[in-house]
Amino acid sequence: MTSDQHPLFVTELAIYPIKSTRRVPVQQARVVTTGFAHDRRWMLVDPEGKFITQRQHPKMVHIVAQPDDQGIIVDAPGMNEIHIAQPFLEGVLEQVLQQESRHRFEVTVWKDQCGALDAGDQAAQWFSEYMGFNCRLVFMDDGCQRPVDQRYGLTSDLTSFSDGFPFLLTSETSLADLNGRLDQPVPMDRFRANIVINGLEAFAEDNWQRIRIGSVEFRVSKACTRCIMTTVDTQTGIKGKEPLQTLASYRRGEKGVLFGMNLNHDSEGVISVGDSVEILD
Structure with missing residues (x-):
């Protein structure tokens, strides 16, 4: 299948001005040294x-x-x-x-x-x-x-008060795969991504190494290990067991349960909802 048959593009962008508070969706975001x-x-x-x-x-x-x-x-x-x-x-x-x-x-x-x-x-x-x-x-x-973990980045890679990386990318097809296994589907905001794309097959992003969104190039540094924050209902603030329990049944890696990919960036610029996503490696 060619990228022309299944074009990749950005469907959502978000920032979190105060760490661990509510998601703020944006139509356009400026990439700076530490992330958005x-x-x-x-x-x-x-x-x-x-x-x-x-x-x-x-x-x-x-x-x-x-x-x-x-x-x-x-x-x-x-x-x-x-x-x-x-x-x-x-x-x-x-x-x-x-x-x-x-x-x-x-x-x-x-x-x-x-x-x-x-x-x-x-x-x-x-x-x-x-x-x-x-x-x-x-x-x-x-x-x-604040440098990122040097095992997964360059000495020049910096982040803000994020858990560890400037960006988190998730895909709609990966969420659809997860929701197909849940009794009650969960929205994407449970995963606190900065960049959401429409996706190819589920979890295709696991195998990417470099991508370009608009004019900005990113390195796909590591899979994101997920914690109990994904079990907090973003409307009620009540914790449950899902989706972490189901994710653990088929997305467990050496260091934890995986969903989404952490990114570092090689350039600055502005990206927008609707921008194309090109897989470079």
Whole structure:
């Protein structure tokens, strides 16, 4: 079968401005050094600076963060909407750092440690009230350099506060294969992808090494191991057993249950829903 018979193209794009919060679909996204612009540049941390996710706190799925030119607008059930200004805007960083609690400190994402800017007391109070425990919001500015796992990337590959890579790609045909095995189908947003494509045969992406989307080239670095976050219903915030239980029955690798592919990128640019996907290797 030729690519002309089964053209590949992007069907969905998404960013997650605050790590582990609700998916924000976009029609177009700019590829920058760390991944998509605005993707996982903010993160909640506990008083020790350790990252906080839906794995332990499923209610985070209800937090909606929308980026704008000045920062992010955040909302959640039972809370008043809040606008959180960027602490990194040109010309105001020094002033911001002099304000109360607006300081740089070390945060932890899995085994990685990096510096981040505190978003201030107002943001900390808002999120602590919603979460029900003390936490703070931090931002990854350009002073933070977080390399990807060197086993799966180049020394120049960087990511944001993602779990480990700049991009996650999934395919609709792979989801259709999974849903054909489930009593209740699940939507793609369970898998928190940045890029969704229409796909060829199910899990064809397992065998790709390099692809091009629009004018941007990507290396397909490794299969994504999935965790209990896929079992959180994105509408209710309630955990279940699926789809992880079924995935484990036929998509288990050496290091875990697999769905989707992690990507690193070799160039920057803009990609859009509808862009063609070319398999290079």
